[in-house]
Amino acid sequence: MAVYTEVTDEALETYLAGYDLGRVLSFKGIAEGVENSNYLLRAEGGQFILTLYEKRVQESDLPFFVGLMEHLATRGVVCPQPVRAKNGEALGRLAGRAAAIVTFLDGVWLRRPQAHHCGQVGEALARMHEAGADFALSRVNALDINGWPPLVAAAAPRADEVAPGLKDEMTRELAALQAIWPSGLPGGVIHADLFPDNVFFLGDRLSGLIDFYFACNDSFAYDLSVCLNAWCFEPDGQFNVSKGMAMIHGYEKRRPLHLAEVEALPILARGSALRFMLTRLVDWLNVPPGAKVTPKNPLEYLTKMRFHQRVVSARDYGRLT
Amino acid sequence: MAVYTEVTDEALETYLAGYDLGRVLSFKGIAEGVENSNYLLRAEGGQFILTLYEKRVQESDLPFFVGLMEHLATRGVVCPQPVRAKNGEALGRLAGRAAAIVTFLDGVWLRRPQAHHCGQVGEALARMHEAGADFALSRVNALDINGWPPLVAAAAPRADEVAPGLKDEMTRELAALQAIWPSGLPGGVIHADLFPDNVFFLGDRLSGLIDFYFACNDSFAYDLSVCLNAWCFEPDGQFNVSKGMAMIHGYEKRRPLHLAEVEALPILARGSALRFMLTRLVDWLNVPPGAKVTPKNPLEYLTKMRFHQRVVSARDYGRLT
Numbered sequence: 253m254a255v256y257t258e259v260t261d262e263a264l265e266t267y268l269a270g271y272d273l274g275r276v277l278s279f280k281g282i283a284e285g286v287e288n289s290n291y292l293l294r295a296e297g298g299q300f301i302l303t304l305y306e307k308r309v310q311e312s313d314l315p316f317f318v319g320l321m322e323h324l325a326t327r328g329v330v331c332p333q334p335v336r337a338k339n340g341e342a343l344g345r346l347a348g349r350a351a352a353i354v355t356f357l358d359g360v361w362l363r364r365p366q367a368h369h370c371g372q373v374g375e376a377l378a379r380m381h382e383a384g385a386d387f388a389l390s391r392v393n394a395l396d397i398n399g400w401p402p403l404v405a406a407a408a409p410r411a412d413e414v415a416p417g418l419k420d421e422m423t424r425e426l427a428a429l430q431a432i433w434p435s436g437l438p439g440g441v442i443h444a445d446l447f448p449d450n451v452f453f454l455g456d457r458l459s460g461l462i463d464f465y466f467a468c469n470d471s472f473a474y475d476l477s478v479c480l481n482a483w484c485f486e487p488d489g490q491f492n493v494s495k496g497m498a499m500i501h502g503y504e505k506r507r508p509l510h511l512a513e514v515e516a517l518p519i520l521a522r523g524s525a526l527r528f529m530l531t532r533l534v535d536w537l538n539v540p541p542g543a544k545v546t547p548k549n550p551l552e553y554l555t556k557m558r559f560h561q562r563v564v565s566a567r568d569y570g571r572l573t
Numbered sequence: 574m575a576v577y578t579e580v581t582d583e584a585l586e587t588y589l590a591g592y593d594l595g596r597v598l599s600f601k602g603i604a605e606g607v608e609n610s611n612y613l614l615r616a617e618g619g620q621f622i623l624t625l626y627e628k629r630v631q632e633s634d635l636p637f638f639v640g641l642m643e644h645l646a647t648r649g650v651v652c653p654q655p656v657r658a659k660n661g662e663a664l665g666r667l668a669g670r671a672a673a674i675v676t677f678l679d680g681v682w683l684r685r686p687q688a689h690h691c692g693q694v695g696e697a698l699a700r701m702h703e704a705g706a707d708f709a710l711s712r713v714n715a716l717d718i719n720g721w722p723p724l725v726a727a728a729a730p731r732a733d734e735v736a737p738g739l740k741d742e743m744t745r746e747l748a749a750l751q752a753i754w755p756s757g758l759p760g761g762v763i764h765a766d767l768f769p770d771n772v773f774f775l776g777d778r779l780s781g782l783i784d785f786y787f788a789c790n791d792s793f794a795y796d797l798s799v800c801l802n803a804w805c806f807e808p809d810g811q812f813n814v815s816k817g818m819a820m821i822h823g824y825e826k827r828r829p830l831h832l833a834e835v836e837a838l839p840i841l842a843r844g845s846a847l848r849f850m851l852t853r854l855v856d857w858l859n860v861p862p863g864a865k866v867t868p869k870n871p872l873e874y875l876t877k878m879r880f881h882q883r884v885v886s887a888r889d890y891g892r893l894t
Contacts, residue, residue, distance in 0.1 A: 278680060
């Protein structure tokens with residue numbers, strides 16, 4: 253939950269004077285998202301989300317994110333659309349932060365997704381990968397394998413407070429992955445954070461994707477591995493093969509995986525598990541006093557990482573060969 | 574900000590099956606309110622707030638709150654209206670909590686209210702006092718002067734951690750107020766918590782009141798003193814006489830104060846300042862780990878209490894005699 257930055261009445265009024273949205277009818281902080289401050293904005297012109305970009309988001313990346321949402325929409329991927337101000341800009345400044353207004357997307361994120369939902373997510377992910385193919389901008393994945401050593405270094409001194417032996421285990425895993433990390437896999441624009449709270453459903457049908465603020469260029473199969481981690485484990489830590497099968501099958505309905513991708517999947521899944529374990533661990537060890545966000549448990553991803561270490565092939569995820 | 578209780582997809586679906594609201598279009602936690610969990614619910618039937626009542630709200634009080642909102646609306650006070658389920662009930666159970674759905678009220682709460690807003694608030698308060706006159710139910714003010722000794726006792730052992738000497742100061746103030754606390758003032762249903770975040774404006778016009786979960790029976794002038802404390806001090810701790818004058822004048826446009834109320838106002842204002850200082854202090858000393866709510870600073874109300882101790886008469890609040 254996340255409202256980090258308060259917006260004064262005057263600042264909001266001044267900001268919205270730059271838009272053609274009519275009078276403000278409602279302005280409420282939303283308790284979702286952990287990176288930015290999000291407000292529900294109702295105006296005579298409709299219902300919108302106003303986002304203030306907080307410190308984790310680099311302002312220089314915003315044209316990529318905003319442009320990507322516009323690009324994907326024209327290719328049929330339903331996602332929030334940036335609203336342009338009268339001056340033609342989609343990005344402005346409010347309360348000392350970069351800010352944007354995007355359209356409000358109907359839909360509910362699933363607290364307990366089922367296998368058939370995972371299938372739709374896999375298919376939507378592949379559609380996004382296809383739709384991003386001709387997007388002109390690119391962005392390096394700041395949290396790819398080259399971004400993990402600083403996280404390991406930052407968390408190492410206190411990692412064992414979270415779990416005994418964690419410092420050694422993550423250090424070894426990083427070294428192991430550096431030795432075997434695949435290169436040259438098919439890639440392009442990926443979402444990189446397609447967790448359940450970023451996928452909306454209306455009834456049982458996937459209705460849209462949100463939160464493209466980790467989107468970047470990287471391998472497609474890595475993005476799929478992020479989704480396997482985020483969607484296909486049960487709360488008790490067990491991998492649900494039915495969900496994995498549905499996810500991969502859904503993906504391959506749109507975009508069949510190359511053999512190299514299939515073979516790399518267990519390594520990629522170890523990597524993406526380590527990536528989320530590391531960022532959660534760093535957050536866990538750095539909760540500021542008075543924090544409004546409950547940090548997510550890094551150990552959930554340690555369990556997932558260990559599972560993938562034992563995986564022999566993508567068959568263990570439910571892929572039929 | 575407040576979402577304490579997560580609602581699963583299945584639980585929401587089951588709950589809403591009892592209502593005639595159509596399909597769910599959106600369900601988002603709202604980062605406002607500190608007592609309950611609030612969700613923005615968009616459905617085919619409209620836009621609503623779904624509230625889960627958390628531990629501070631006694632379930633036996635809910636019929637009073639819900640009935641009051643319905644009663645006030647029929648008397649022209651704009652406030653959220655409980656939506657009745659198919660079975661005719663306005664109260665249900667969801668995720669192990671008592672729950673209600675109320676209509677969504679357009680409007681924005683003011684981060685920096687001005688004197689003319691205070692005038693409208695005073696008038697709206699008086700209208701609410703009038704409108705509640707023939708409400709059939711009643712509720713004791715659990716946080717009236719009889720409710721303060723347990724708060725003093727709870728906070729005393731660690732009060733000096735927050736401000737040196739605070740334990741003695743609040744103990745003395747409680748005893749002083751007990752000796753001079755007025756009785757027999759005109760009273761009825763009061764809001765008891767009409768802070769800026771509970772009053773909505775559309776443009777510069779007051780558009781509605783929300784959050785009746787402290788409403789109770791007590792003296793009207795006490796309610797006015799709560800508003801003087803909540804609206805008429807500047808961020809630097811100074812009382813703004815223009816705001817106080819506007820607030821009292823607005824109130825008296827609808828309901829002129831009796832002489833006894835005017836004379837009691839400084840004592841009531843000391844009392845309401847002590848009341849909010851005490852509840853904030855107890856909260857401050859009891860922030861649970863991982864709390865999603867930043868506790869409000871109790872010292873803000875200590876400053877206000879000291880101001881009222883020095884007040885000679887209601888003229889110091891801007892009331893013209």
